[in-house]
Amino acid sequence: MSIGNSPEDERPFPDVSEESRVSVGRALQQARIAAGLTVDDVSSATRVRIAIVHAIEADDFGPCGGDVYARGHIRTLAKAVRLDPAPLLTQYDTEHGGRPAPTPAAPLFEAERIRPERRGPNWTAAMVAAIVAVIGFVGFTAFKGGDSGNDAKAQVAEGATPTTSKPATPKPTDTKPADQTPAPSDSAIAAAPQDKVTVQVSAADGRSWISAKDHNGRMLFDGLLEKGDSKTFQDSSKVNLILGDAGAIQLYVNGKKIQDDFQPGAVERLTYTKGDPEVG
Numbered sequence: 001m002s003i004g005n006s007p008e009d010e011r012p013f014p015d016v017s018e019e020s021r022v023s024v025g026r027a028l029q030q031a032r033i034a035a036g037l038t039v040d041d042v043s044s045a046t047r048v049r050i051a052i053v054h055a056i057e058a059d060d061f062g063p064c065g066g067d068v069y070a071r072g073h074i075r076t077l078a079k080a081v082r083l084d085p086a087p088l089l090t091q092y093d094t095e096h097g098g099r100p101a102p103t104p105a106a107p108l109f110e111a112e113r114i115r116p117e118r119r120g121p122n123w124t125a126a127m128v129a130a131i132v133a134v135i136g137f138v139g140f141t142a143f144k145g146g147d148s149g150n151d152a153k154a155q156v157a158e159g160a161t162p163t164t165s166k167p168a169t170p171k172p173t174d175t176k177p178a179d180q181t182p183a184p185s186d187s188a189i190a191a192a193p194q195d196k197v198t199v200q201v202s203a204a205d206g207r208s209w210i211s212a213k214d215h216n217g218r219m220l221f222d223g224l225l226e227k228g229d230s231k232t233f234q235d236s237s238k239v240n241l242i243l244g245d246a247g248a249i250q251l252y253v254n255g256k257k258i259q260d261d262f263q264p265g266a267v268e269r270l271t272y273t274k275g276d277p278e279v280g
Helices: 016-018 024-034 041-046 050-057 069-080 085-095 105-118 122-155
Strands: 197-203 208-214 218-226 230-235 240-244 249-253 268-273
Touching: 016 050, 024 050, 024 069, 024 085, 041 050, 041 069, 050 069, 069 085, 197 218, 197 240, 197 268, 208 230, 218 240, 230 240
Parallel strands: none
Antiparallel strands: 197 230, 197 249, 208 218, 208 240, 240 268
């Protein structure tokens, strides 16, 4: 008869919570089924592609294109199936190495410093340059005309007969004052037609997945824009956009730059129509 604990009593109890915890993808799948939704329903409601929804529910986050996009898709799908996204994001961060590292201060500063260079042309400076060119051209013409008149008077005083082969009028110049005005840049879309909606999407501060559809729901573009790339979309009445990383995107709508406050990593769904751009 032994007094102490037996070796069996000293064995640690199994961690039931770890074994019973449902994965992120499984939790989203169970919530979708409980809500009576199909994968097609969720894809239509969230604009997340069907293949990506299937992959996430199978805990395969590779097709998302990175942690930023994966977290955005998890948040979007959770809201669609009426789940609180915060615990799922915490679990995802724990299982995949934590939240993405914050962007260093130096690149952010550099992006803010370079950002003004992507604005439209300085029309005031261009107009001043054109006026100066016109004044110079008129002064040059008047000066040449005065010299030619003096030459003719001198010839008459000396008894010489003016020849018709050398007219006193100045030679026309090939340079026109209007050529001094720089053409508007593509990013400003200055010539956007008034009877259509024109949207230019530029990956100014990093790469981002985007999707664009016309007013009939027809897909205009669905893919990844690398940093520095841009796409322009045009429709007779409406353009629908989905931005995978809205913080990296700069928008020009109907010739006007959109002053947004999109955050890095945020997924945004936008609709623009004709006239003064307003988010739908």
